[in-house]
Amino acid sequence: MRLVDHHCHGVVRGALDRAGFEALLSEGGSPPIGLSTFDTPLGLAVRRHCAPVLDLPPHAPPEDYLARRAELGAEEVARRLLRTSGVDTFCVDTGFRGGELTTPAQLADLAGGVAHEVVRLETVAESIVDGDPGEFGARFAERLAAEVASRGAVAVKSVAAYRCGLALTSAPPPPAVLAEAVAHRAGRRVDDPIVISALVWTAVEQGLPVQFHVGYGDRDLTLYHSDPSLLTPFLRAMPPEVPILLLHCYPFHRAAGYLAAVYGNVHVDVGLALNHLGPSRAGALLAEALDGVPFGKMLYSSDAFGLPELYALGALTFRRGLAEVLGARVSAGEWTRADAERVAAMIGAGNAERVYRLGWSRTARPGRG
Numbered sequence: 544m545r546l547v548d549h550h551c552h553g554v555v556r557g558a559l560d561r562a563g564f565e566a567l568l569s570e571g572g573s574p575p576i577g578l579s580t581f582d583t584p585l586g587l588a589v590r591r592h593c594a595p596v597l598d599l600p601p602h603a604p605p606e607d608y609l610a611r612r613a614e615l616g617a618e619e620v621a622r623r624l625l626r627t628s629g630v631d632t633f634c635v636d637t638g639f640r641g642g643e644l645t646t647p648a649q650l651a652d653l654a655g656g657v658a659h660e661v662v663r664l665e666t667v668a669e670s671i672v673d674g675d676p677g678e679f680g681a682r683f684a685e686r687l688a689a690e691v692a693s694r695g696a697v698a699v700k701s702v703a704a705y706r707c708g709l710a711l712t713s714a715p716p717p718p719a720v721l722a723e724a725v726a727h728r729a730g731r732r733v734d735d736p737i738v739i740s741a742l743v744w745t746a747v748e749q750g751l752p753v754q755f756h757v758g759y760g761d762r763d764l765t766l767y768h769s770d771p772s773l774l775t776p777f778l779r780a781m782p783p784e785v786p787i788l789l790l791h792c793y794p795f796h797r798a799a800g801y802l803a804a805v806y807g808n809v810h811v812d813v814g815l816a817l818n819h820l821g822p823s824r825a826g827a828l829l830a831e832a833l834d835g836v837p838f839g840k841m842l843y844s845s846d847a848f849g850l851p852e853l854y855a856l857g858a859l860t861f862r863r864g865l866a867e868v869l870g871a872r873v874s875a876g877e878w879t880r881a882d883a884e885r886v887a888a889m890i891g892a893g894n895a896e897r898v899y900r901l902g903w904s905r906t907a908r909p910g911r912g
């Protein structure tokens with residue numbers, strides 16, 4: 544099955560010591576003293592499935608794994624693990640710690656695939672927020688359009704869930720209200736709900752697909768602010784032809800699935816959680832996530848960040864989980880094998896290609912410039 548990873552980040556460029564590696568294995572960062580992030584479903588999956596890619600026996604101990612990693616070097620390890628994922632297209636969010644990671648072009652080169660950029664709205668806003676508050680809205684619109692065009696970006700991403708929660712406004716904030724909010728911000732970090740709403744509305748007005756972080760994330764997140772049902776007033780009011788992508792979603796994957804079922808432009812994935820729940824639970828998670836979600840609305844992502852292991856395991860976990868779920872339907876006589884294969888192709892690659900118009904010519908983008 545072909546895979547498009549519609550949301551991931553770059554790979555750490557240099558060597559990692561044990562502490563650096565373990566911190567990237569967990570959304571909680573470094574483990575408490577005396578504990579190891581290898582003792583998680585993800586850590587055990589690294590030993591089971593990534594060790595053989597580095598010529599070690601399955602289940603190699605962490606010490607051996609890290610020693611072999613150091614011996615091969617960061618680039619060779621990344622090349623091997625990325626290529627084992629079987630992903631041929633990556634949509635790469637460059638807005639977080641981008642300086643430490645490979646660029647989309649470097650990632651594509653290591654993986655032997657194609658990469659497209661995803662521009663983070665809050666990062667663009669923070670690069671221009673220090674000017675005249677009254678001109679912020681217009682300057683942001685101009686800068687966003689320029690960034691998207693110059694990078695050939697296929698989508699934008701918002702971390703509203705981290706900054707102010709997903710209760711965005713149901714209309715673009717009036718210019719005077721936006722200027723007031725910009726003028727009263729505490730620092731460079733953009734976290735006011737009026738300002739964040741204005742960023743998202745600007746992207747929507749430009750017809751750009753918008754990815755939203757939802758649910759599962761690092762400690763900067765207040766989980767209950769990331770419930771996707773908080774987006775409802777915004778979703779009702781926005782133009783229905785602009786795609787919305789709800790990322791990760793766990794443990795709100797059922798709420799996200801409901802939104803995907805009732806709003807024609809809403810799509811979901813369960814990236815990140817797949818890796819942290821591990822291969823043994825992927826089928827259960829995907830089965831829940833697919834409850835009632837039209838098959839044209841589910842996408843694949845790894846949300847891999849920093850470690851090439853996360854791209855390999857994301858893909859393996861997803862393939863295994865989806866095969867389990869769809870295979871059970873075929874075995875029960877509910878679906879034909881051809882239907883299962885068609886749905887798998889949609890979820891693995893086809894839906895992302897349609898939503899982001901990957902490989903579509905410029906002239907085939909009516910209404911979206």
Ligand SMILES: [Zn+2]
Pocket residue numbers: 550551552636846
């Ligand atoms: Zn991400």
